[in-house]
Amino acid sequence: MKVLFVQPYISFFGVISDTLPGQLAKRGHNVVVVTYVRDKEKIGLIPEERVNLELSKAFSVSIPGIVTEFPYFLYLEDKIKQVHPDILHINNIAFLTTLQSVKIATKLHMKSIVHIHGVIGDRGHLSNLFQRLYISSFGRYVFNKANRIICVTIHDAEAIERWSCPPEKIHVIPNGVDVDKFRPSDEEQPNLVLWCGRFIGQKGLKYLMEAFEIIAREEQHSQAKLALTGDGPLFPKIYELAREYRIADNIVFMGRLPRREIPAIMNKASVYVLPSLREGMPYVLLEAMACGKAVVGSDIPGINDVITHMKDGILVPPRDSQSLAQAVLTLLDDEKLKRKIGQKARELMVEKYSWDKITPKIEEVYRETMEA
Numbered sequence: 001m002k003v004l005f006v007q008p009y010i011s012f013f014g015v016i017s018d019t020l021p022g023q024l025a026k027r028g029h030n031v032v033v034v035t036y037v038r039d040k041e042k043i044g045l046i047p048e049e050r051v052n053l054e055l056s057k058a059f060s061v062s063i064p065g066i067v068t069e070f071p072y073f074l075y076l077e078d079k080i081k082q083v084h085p086d087i088l089h090i091n092n093i094a095f096l097t098t099l100q101s102v103k104i105a106t107k108l109h110m111k112s113i114v115h116i117h118g119v120i121g122d123r124g125h126l127s128n129l130f131q132r133l134y135i136s137s138f139g140r141y142v143f144n145k146a147n148r149i150i151c152v153t154i155h156d157a158e159a160i161e162r163w164s165c166p167p168e169k170i171h172v173i174p175n176g177v178d179v180d181k182f183r184p185s186d187e188e189q190p191n192l193v194l195w196c197g198r199f200i201g202q203k204g205l206k207y208l209m210e211a212f213e214i215i216a217r218e219e220q221h222s223q224a225k226l227a228l229t230g231d232g233p234l235f236p237k238i239y240e241l242a243r244e245y246r247i248a249d250n251i252v253f254m255g256r257l258p259r260r261e262i263p264a265i266m267n268k269a270s271v272y273v274l275p276s277l278r279e280g281m282p283y284v285l286l287e288a289m290a291c292g293k294a295v296v297g298s299d300i301p302g303i304n305d306v307i308t309h310m311k312d313g314i315l316v317p318p319r320d321s322q323s324l325a326q327a328v329l330t331l332l333d334d335e336k337l338k339r340k341i342g343q344k345a346r347e348l349m350v351e352k353y354s355w356d357k358i359t360p361k362i363e364e365v366y367r368e369t370m371e372a
Contacts, residue, residue, distance in 0.1 A: 014259025118280030155301035176358030184292035194269035199232030
């Protein structure tokens, strides 16, 4: 089957091959991904395995701290006609590229699927208001015209039903993980806590810095390290917080790393932390758990859909630095508990979230869409 993915933008290369487009290509589908990136020089153009990656020209708005990119693709209809896919697979909801793609699919009588990875991103009052206005207006058109909607969590499915999405169109299929690439190793470093992602408000990094100030006050863990990988608009603020809380010597800012280095970095961590305020279903959560890491995550949809508290991870209230610190300290102080939780996390990923389990469910939605 020929599938054209429309991805609003990407922050770095290498992820596409690890996620759904790459997995579909691995199973023999002809996959093309159309996306946008502002700064090719900074990111570094790394060829994606098995996937045809097309970088589109676009008008795009980028507002630090509010929106990373908000593009409108140029010549998208021409590209879709050129590829002539069996399925147009459109990622995310609150983007002009989604509205644009669904309109083109409707005009050309093509089958379209919209894949939702979180409905409203928590990026401040102005951004949240804009997202709600967008979904309440243009989102209704998308839900009405797209052939099928895939949500990664039941919470997202319930949310879009409230936005008038026909429930019969909705399929709930979680994200997946490559359990062969992300697997446990024996390279763990004691007292090393890890976080990976974008330095943006909804990731809860302010509360992580507050929590680590509490952790570093403990004499036994005064030399503990928090490694932060990635970059983003809030990097300067987080860097200053490390100095303000006098934990600069405990924080390792690793910057943006090549995708191929992430499994090794995850395996060096003792504990993985995910203090997010809002998520879809983060790949880093699944990847850390597949590496057998004990994860401390916020008790929010997208994380609590995956983690069962004290079985295969620990859940803490969002914005609660004290609870976050205590959970990390519990794992650092109890090696047996940490190992047990990490082992259960790995088992869960292999049994339920491996791409070998997830990709066939996507293919079944494709077949249903084509036959409708």
